[in-house]
Amino acid sequence: MSSLQSLDLKQRSATTSMPPSIRATPEVAKLIDISKCIGCKACQVACGEWNDIRDKVGTNVGVYDNPADLSPDSWTVMRFTEREEAGKLEWLIRKDGCMHCADPGCLKACPSPGAIVQYSNGIVDFIEEHCIGCGYCVTGCPFDVPRISKEDNKAYKCTLCSDRVSVGLEPACVKTCPTGAIMFGTKEDMKEQAAERLVDLKERGYQNAGLYDPQGVGGTHVMYVLQHANNPELYAGLPANPTISPMVSLWKGVAKPISLLAMGAVALFGFFHYVRTGPNDADGDTVPAENPPPDAVPPKRERDHA
Numbered sequence: 001m002s003s004l005q006s007l008d009l010k011q012r013s014a015t016t017s018m019p020p021s022i023r024a025t026p027e028v029a030k031l032i033d034i035s036k037c038i039g040c041k042a043c044q045v046a047c048g049e050w051n052d053i054r055d056k057v058g059t060n061v062g063v064y065d066n067p068a069d070l071s072p073d074s075w076t077v078m079r080f081t082e083r084e085e086a087g088k089l090e091w092l093i094r095k096d097g098c099m100h101c102a103d104p105g106c107l108k109a110c111p112s113p114g115a116i117v118q119y120s121n122g123i124v125d126f127i128e129e130h131c132i133g134c135g136y137c138v139t140g141c142p143f144d145v146p147r148i149s150k151e152d153n154k155a156y157k158c159t160l161c162s163d164r165v166s167v168g169l170e171p172a173c174v175k176t177c178p179t180g181a182i183m184f185g186t187k188e189d190m191k192e193q194a195a196e197r198l199v200d201l202k203e204r205g206y207q208n209a210g211l212y213d214p215q216g217v218g219g220t221h222v223m224y225v226l227q228h229a230n231n232p233e234l235y236a237g238l239p240a241n242p243t244i245s246p247m248v249s250l251w252k253g254v255a256k257p258i259s260l261l262a263m264g265a266v267a268l269f270g271f272f273h274y275v276r277t278g279p280n281d282a283d284g285d286t287v288p289a290e291n292p293p294p295d296a297v298p299p300k301r302e303r304d305h306a
Helices: 043-052 105-109 137-142 171-175 187-203 246-277 300-303
Strands: 009-012 028-033 075-086 088-096 117-119 124-126 182-185 209-210 220-225
Touching: 043 075, 043 171, 075 117, 105 117, 105 137, 105 246, 137 246, 171 182, 182 187, 187 209, 187 220
Parallel strands: 028 220
Antiparallel strands: 009 117, 028 182, 075 088, 117 124, 209 220
């Protein structure tokens, strides 16, 4: 759990009301310039060292990706893509991890109060002690990032080093990157940095260079400078227009209230049934009425003469 104070919270999962914000925090962002990345994986190592996580040594899958995928013990991985065009080979290397969406699908899908929080600076964080391991965050994420641990049944992902950011430090991956491919600061500053870099890339012939900050999720607090922004799928399947699954909106908007009403109707029916019919005995049979004493009913002859 990060050391950011509760007053920095913007929203919490499965919670409709939030405490009033007392201080304004500028939105932060991490900018990853893919054109500068050399695939050294120093960011992977720094992430593991700072967060004290160690993934198991996997098997060779025929590419440089190692680990081959995100996991509860690998919060960021390098995705290597070979691209050939006009007889020329191009490496596209993307640092994969949580995008920290401004409109986070994982938070919207989570049914556990406070298991996922979004701070006012834009960071989306998982609070493991509140996680119930349902996996709804995996379904709600358009980038397929969260992973459920088989050991403790909790969800894990990149926290954007919220503990470091809260005390004025940059994320561990930013600090360790040897080429300056990863930068960190306010989102506005990162957009300005990206704009300058895009001018240089276009002068070098990358006319489709652009900033990846998809608006389908309200924008992200992890942004990419792409040489081929017109086709982000080239970068190991980076979605062109990520959006929150309609199932999440259906669950929160329609299905959940209907299910709650149905549960309330069943409870109300049970209450009226209890009031009208009465309790049952331990064997499930209704309690028989007691027989009146013999002298309480006059003999038939007396009733006939009456």
